[in-house]
Amino acid sequence: MSIILDKVSYVYSEKTAYEIQALKNISLKIQDGEFIGIIGHTGSGKSTLIQHLNGLMRASSGGIYYNGQDIYDEDYNRKELRGKVGLVFQYPEHQLFETTIFADVCFGPKNQGFSRKESELKAFSALRSVGLPEDYWYRSPFELSGGQKRRVAIAGVLAMDPEVLVLDEPTAGLDPKGRNEILDQVARLQRERNITIILVSHSMEDVANYVDRLIVMNQGSILFDGTPKEVFAHYQELEAVGLAAPQVTYLMHDLSQYGIPVCGMATTMEEAKQLILQAFAKK
Amino acid sequence: MNFIEARKLIHEYIRRDEEENVESILTALDGVDLDVKQGEFVAVLGHNGSGKSTLAKHLNLLLHPSGGTLWVDGKNTQEADSLWDIRQNVGMVFQNPDNQIIASVVEEDVAFGPENIGIPTSEIWGRVERSLKSVGMIQYRQHSPNKLSGGQKQRVAIAGVMAMEPKCIVLDEPTAMLDPNGRKEVLDAVVRLNQEKGVTVILITHYMEEVIRADKVYVMDHGKVVMQGVPRAIFSQVDALKSYRLDVPQITLLAHELHEAGLPIPDGILTRQELVEALCQLY
Structure with a gap:
């Protein structure tokens, strides 16, 4: 695959x-x-x-x-492909339109030709996967916060059982909290649903x-x-094309220039913390 | 008197059913006190739904207080005849640059604001030139806004506000849709306007890194101001910020974690340079 x-x-x-x-x-x-x-x-x-x-x-x-x-x-069958490769656009909450959250998530599988019952089962499991509490499901999507709306929009794509x-x-x-919640949720989908x-x-x-x-x-x-x-x-090279590395990557570079022997490079805060603590422990 | 002074400012969004009976009341601002001096750079932080944008809309009278008082530029916003004066002196920039650009040529877009408030044509061109220069976009004056990058479009939007020569500009998440380069361009332009032209700046953002250069930071939660102070004082309270769904800059967080792990690093480190210096002193 x-x-x-x-x-x-x-x-x-x-x-x-x-x-x-x-x-x-x-x-x-x-x-x-x-x-x-x-x-x-x-x-x-x-x-x-x-x-x-x-x-x-x-x-x-x-x-x-x-x-x-x-x-x-x-x-x-390119129509089938669109169900297998689910695309969540920028600001997907602008695409919510149904009267209730549950109906909105059912729309995808219904459109793929699944029966009402099957669609509802898929919507049920998709909303579970994005961690939206059940007491929200029959409210209007427009009553939700930004992060919650986005999770509903992702559930709408998940209900079509995509492989990608x-x-x-x-x-x-x-x-920041909403950012981490969405990314943790996505990482969980990769782990649990492969x-x-x-x-x-x-x-x-x-x-x-x-x-x-x-x-x-x-x-x-x-x-x-x-x-x-x-x-x-x-x-x-990344800077030359208008991008950058995480701040901690630069920090490791600066530290070794100033003579603190951090061994290796870091891209996450946790890695940087370990490398700095190791350098200080060896002193 | 301060340029902006809010005392126990309240805003309620009231939902009514078909018979005009009150269905629900959402208190978006719940007794906000705010003081902004002329020429200050103030940042407002808060999670989605904390009331930041509602506050911003009060500052140029897009919304009216449900309770409390708000003075802008010495005028009480409750008085009907202060509306146009305040709108001319407090410009707004919103999140999505595409929603704020209306003309098909950059310089015409920037000229729209001053033309609308009745500035003579001869003066408009001078203003257009000065404001495009102040955001570093003068070389694009004859371009079509369609072909600009997000950061460039947002700077044109800021120039459009500057051409009205306001005393204050309010930016509501101006960098949320931009790439790292675009974010930097816009923030640099804002800081320059503040330092060189003395424009009062109120910046609403979710990016903690953008707040470092502010004179003062307000943190909002559930419609209330829950923290205020200089960036260093705010960011030294990592756990409190996290409880409000916020974060601190990655470098500050790393310094905090190293401190927890036993390295005696001072509180409130904001930049990479500061952390490098602190670590070199310890080593």
Whole structure:
């Protein structure tokens, strides 16, 4: 089970004065159950890339294979693909529309052709997965806080039983606690349901804390692809393209310059704490 | 008298049913006292739903107090004839740059505000030029806002407010939708307006790093001001902030954790440089 992108390119407004190549020859393999982060400045091609993964956008050239099948084949069922690769857009709470939360979450599976009963069972399990207390389920989605609304929107996608969940900046505009709650929830989905997670984020601290693999986009190409540690070791190149490493990565660098022997690099607060304590213990 | 003074400010959102009977009352501001001096840079923190945005909307009379009093620029906001004076002197910038830009050319967008308040055309162009310069966007004056990045659009929105030459600008999460570079551009522009032009700034944000440069910080929870002080004093209370669903900058948190683990690091470390110095002294 995997998604393979083979030399995917995408050109906006092809053959006009506004032609922009948003993706350039992207080749990528995404394995089952991975937790992947995608970073890149505005306009680097992140959003264009993720919209290719469920066939919402069609590559100008190149191929995409989902579990070994070419999704651009004449007889490939792309409608089914959209259920398998669930996309949670930015500010997904703007897409809530039903009168109750429960009805809103039922909409996806109903639309896929499931019976009312099956849809309700799926909605039930999805709302459970995002940790929304049951006494909220029959209220209007508009009575919820920002973080709660966002969880309902994620549940709406989960109810379609996706194998891959793609989230475009799911924490934008949330308070720090709300940010951690959403990310913890997403990490739990990956662990417990073995869903592949692709997280687009502007927060270097968040990706360092949560993902196993980090992809850096720049001008439509993949600049780096590796573990957060491998990627953030290139912090100078990252700065050149308008990104940065987490603050603690710089701190470790500064400390070794000032003669405090911290061994290795850190991308999370916990790692930094351990390295500093080790250095002081050895003194 | 302070530029802004709130005494026991109350705001209630009242929901009524079809017969105009009161269905529920939500107290969004519950006795807020606020003092902002002319030329100060004040940050307001608080989780989603804590009342920050409601407070912001009172400052330029988009909302009226349900109780208590609010003086802005020496005028009581309850008096009907102070409305236009206050709106001209207190500009607002909101979260989403796309909702605030209306013209198809940058300089025309910036000119909209002064034109709307009846400034003579000859003077408008001078103001447009000065305000675009003050946010570092003068080279884009003939561009279409569509083609700008999020940070650039948000700076155009700030220039649009500055062209009305307000004494104060209120920014409600101006960086929530931006990438790290865009966040930095906008914050630098705001700090410059405050320091060079003496504009009073009220910044509402969820990003703890943005608060470090403020003169004073207010923390809100459930419609009340629960903490106030200089950033260093606020951020030295890590546990209290966490109880209000907030966080501290990553470096401050690391310093706190190292302190807990036994290293005698002083409280209220805010920047990487400060932590490096503190650790070097200990080593």
